[in-house]
Amino acid sequence: MTSHDTGPGPVQDPDYSDLGRRVATRRRQLGLSRAEVAARAAAATGYLQYVEEHSATPSIGFLLRLADALDTTVAELIGGTAELPPGFGQAGHHPELLELSTAECRERLSSHGVGRVAVTVEGAPAVFPVNYTVVGDLVGYRTAPGSGPAAAAGHEAALEVDHIDSAFSQGWSVLVIGPAHVVTDLDESRTLEEHAYTAPWVGGGRQQWIVIRPTRITGRRIRVQASPV
Template sequence: MPSQPRSARGDIGRRVATRRKQLGLSRQDVALRAAAAPGYIEYVEEHSSATPGIGFLLRLANALETTVEELTGATGDLPTGLAKAAEQARMVELDEADSWVLLGDHGVGRVALAGGDGPVVLPLNYQVLDGEVMFSTAEHSQLAAADGTEIAFEADHIDDAFSRGWSVLLVGPVHVVAEEEAARRLRESAYSTPWAGEGREHVMVLSPRRVTGRKIIVRGAPGDDS
């Protein structure tokens, strides 16, 4: 029997756990869907040495509403959105409450702001705090220089397995948290330090005046209404 793709080794557990949590499933739920023992799902998620066969990977990918390529990291260096458009897809507008739900309490998004040579789009980690969005950046970065101006922030999710996704856009003024104690508390409350590394202690907060979102719904796809 063929073994799993080489890229499956080492990080498949992290990918499985992340996808399971995105879907709001327990290990028991996934085990039932994949016709597996809950203990094996736990083993795959927690042991980097786990090497499940291709038959189990196919069932697991189906249980998690994704593909074997996504679970094994084969698409990790490819841009999202390579799949063909789905049949009977439709675009719907999201209200503000649903948009905040999709943003969650943290993640990675992009900010768009005016730079010296024109518009600039920067990826960054974000944290949602009571209707505002917090970022940490370097003191002399382009984002720090935008203090007191209006910027746009966008986060999205692309599901290549079903050619669907969503995006949320926030527009409003951004300001530096100048009081060090307040900035320290915000940094400590964040889910993660910036992925880009050290030296990003400058805390900024976006207070959106406009929140909009859109979602592609595919008829018949798991989790979408017909």
């Protein structure tokens, strides 16, 4: 075991690196504690915490064990696939295509995140990524008046959310369809602001809330045999 595997080094304030964020995110996706991942990777829990919270430079041996412990690849952890579209891996063995129930769709949808809204702009179809929020039966996102995503208001709109696990060639997608409108009620706008998981990634100037009231929610999931459920 190298010196990188045995201790966290000097105590510092958290200085999260891209590697640390990816490790922590993947660990949470799998529902694992630091102690569980550290045990799988044959490392000290304190060092795993250091990797997650500081600009660490782990050895390749540790990265290989950590990637195996997190059911992913070293390339994924270090961001080597960040510029590639999701789903670049090969199809898994014996994949199953499963329909998600309405309850399962809502559960995945309510995790919040980034979705894609489909609208019509100048007579042509267009798709835009948006940071969305779920409040009760409503799905909302902030945008700028006159922008592409704002074109959904006053029309039937579709919003798609998905998660792709390239390490296992599996994932899921949920499609929401329903009428969209601009939020003008101050109480409704305040409620959406309070429940917003994140501000729009593209920055400020996007304070107009567009809300979709779902009339249909459907979803599918690809599951590969012998992979985590």
